[in-house]
Amino acid sequence: MMKKGLAMAGAALLFLNACSAGTGDEAEEKDTLEIYTTIFPIEDWTKKIGGDYVEVTNMVPVGSDAHTYEPTPSEMVKAASADAFFYSGAGMEAFAEKVVNVLDEDVAVLEATNGVELIADSHDxxxxxxxxxxxxxxxxxxxxxxxxxxxxxxxxxxxxxxxxxxxxxxxxxxxxxxxxxxxxxxxxxxxxxxxxxxxxxxxxxxxxxxxxxxxxxxxxxxxxxxxxxxxxxxxxxxxxxxxxxxxxxxxxxxxINVDDHDDDDHGHSHGEFDPHVWLDPVLSIELAENIKDQLIELKPEQEAYFTENFENLVTQFEELDAAFNEVADNAEIDTFIVSHAGYGYWENRYGINQIGIAGISPTNEPSQSQLVQTVDHAEELGLQYVLFEPNITPAVAEVVQTEIGAEALTIYPLEALTDEDVANDEDYFSLMYKNVETLKTVLSAE
Structure with missing residues (x-):
């Protein structure tokens, strides 16, 4: 009986140790911030800056359009209990405010473009x-x-x-x-x-x-x-x-919904600005810095870690900016035609002019007369390429391509990845450098 009792006591001790180890693992897991994001650049930069201390879930699925995407009720429930919700803002994600409205009180909210100088929605x-x-x-x-x-x-x-x-x-x-x-x-x-x-x-x-x-x-x-x-x-x-x-x-x-609360958290009135800020490497530094600052606020003991990762990103942004400047400086023509007018920040930063077939949102298609004007303008400039985005291609863009006899090339808006991007382990910088190479081609006179 004594041996049996000792055996049972030993088994109980092992069970308690296992429970204790499990509790330790859970505590270790809780040391990681659970963050929900919207568009891919915000997801990518949050992972790069947060490193080992963040678990990031992006709400916009692979292959989707962030302009029109609506999260499912189950996604809203999961986001509601996260540590933080990071979104780009400036009117980019129509669903963002719906998410903000259902979050628990202790969930941190970051509009990454807050405080960033945006350009006007100039699509005309x-x-x-x-x-x-x-x-x-x-x-x-x-x-x-x-x-x-x-x-x-x-x-x-x-x-x-x-x-x-x-x-x-x-x-x-x-x-x-x-x-x-x-x-x-x-x-x-x-x-x-x-x-x-x-x-x-x-x-x-x-x-x-x-x-x-x-x-x-x-x-x-x-x-x-x-x-x-x-x-x-x-x-x-x-x-x-x-x-x-x-x-x-x-x-x-x-x-129309009017919300006069949280003025400090939401700095831009919607519908007036071009929301595609992440396509500007210089302004992207400011977005990434906002992410870094929010992470430090959530986990101040890791300030040095987050700051070091952010500074590494800054170096990459500066190198990317230099690559865009080189393309602009060596361009033989300064205009390209693209399926939707989401590239105004390149025009503003580098003097590279876009002719957007559809508007700021790919769903905002031109009228018949505007389509004719676009074709005439492209033919007048002798443009040989039309840039298409991998996720969404408005039908009118294909019409323009056919009318002017142009070759189709791919441009990456980076709002969301494609399945191919995921398979190739692409990140923000790899896709942006692909855009640089594409611009080299379309801005040459040959």
Whole structure:
């Protein structure tokens, strides 16, 4: 019995030791910061700076478009209990504010572009042709007001009866405005709708959206652009009308959210800036520094470690900047044509001009007349290449390539990796140097 008792005691001791070891492992695991990110550059830099002390999960899947991606409920739940949520900001990730709103109170939030000097969203597909729209509607102001009354009566007939109208896409942001901010929205008509008879309607906060008479027409606005003062809970829709006052296309309602809290954490009003900041190696240093500072705040005992890793990144950014400068200095032409206008920071930093076929968001496609202007401009300059992005290629970009007889090359926006990028173990710098080599080709006269 004595031997049996000793054996049982020994087994119990082993069990307790195993439990103790397990608890130690868990404690060691908790020493690692769990961080959720959005776009690939933020993920990559967080891993490089955080090193052994971070476990990084990127919410935008491989092959996706960060402009339009929406996280699943399960992803939101997981992010809610992480140590930190890092996103680029400046309007890049439409879903970011939704994530911020569900995070636990103790989750640190970093908008990496906070404090960074951004460039304006300069893509002007819409602006080139809107002046004509404005004048025509000014001259026909009474006609426009007649529409205002007629349209209110026709909501029910056209929205809920007969053939459903085509869907208008709205580009812009509804979340995280502050009191007094201006709302800027851009409507994009379906490809098969040629009308330019635009009208916008607003619904006061708390009003019944099903009550057609509650929607108020926005006066003196006959363009695809909407601008107004942010009002929390206000809904906005755009409509295109035909010659017989019928609704040809209509958008889904956009609900405006005003949040006057956390002003220090969110420094940019959305919709006014080009969000593709990470394509500028110099500004990327500032984004990476914001990441480094946040990591130090979360784990101050590792300040020296994070700082050393950040300084190594700075050296790589500076070398990359030098490579871009060399390409720009030796370029025989200074313009390239690309599937969407996401490369304004190269123009701003290096004088390399982009002709973007689609807008800042790849889903913002040009009208037929704007497409013709793009083709004519490319032919006038004798451009021999069209740059396509691996994740998303707007159909209109292929049309332009065919029309000008250009060769297709790949440019990397870096918002998200492809499966091939993952297989090849690509990182921010390897893809950016591929972009450098591509620019060498397209900016040569041969």
């Amino acid at each position: 597909h819409d602006h080139d042709s809107e002046e004509g729209h404005d004048h025509s509607h000014d001259e026909e102001e009474d006609h426009g007001h007649e529409h205002d009354h007629d349209h209110g009566e026709e909501h029910e007939d056209h929205d809920h009866g007969g053939e459903a109208p085509e869907t208008i896409e709205i580009d812009g942001h509804s979340d995280h405005y502050h009191s007094g901010d201006h709302v800027h929205l851009t409507a994009t008509a379906p490809n098969d709708v040629t009308s330019d008879d635009w009208h916008w309607y607003t619904l006061a906060p708390g009003a019944n959206a099903e009550d057609e008479t509650a929607w108020e027409a926005v006066p003196d606005n006959g363009t695809a652009q909407y601008e107004g003062i942010a009002e929390d809970g206000q809904q906005i829709i755009a409509k295109l009308f035909g010659e017989d006052h019928e609704v040809l296309a209509q958008s889904a309602p956009v609900t």
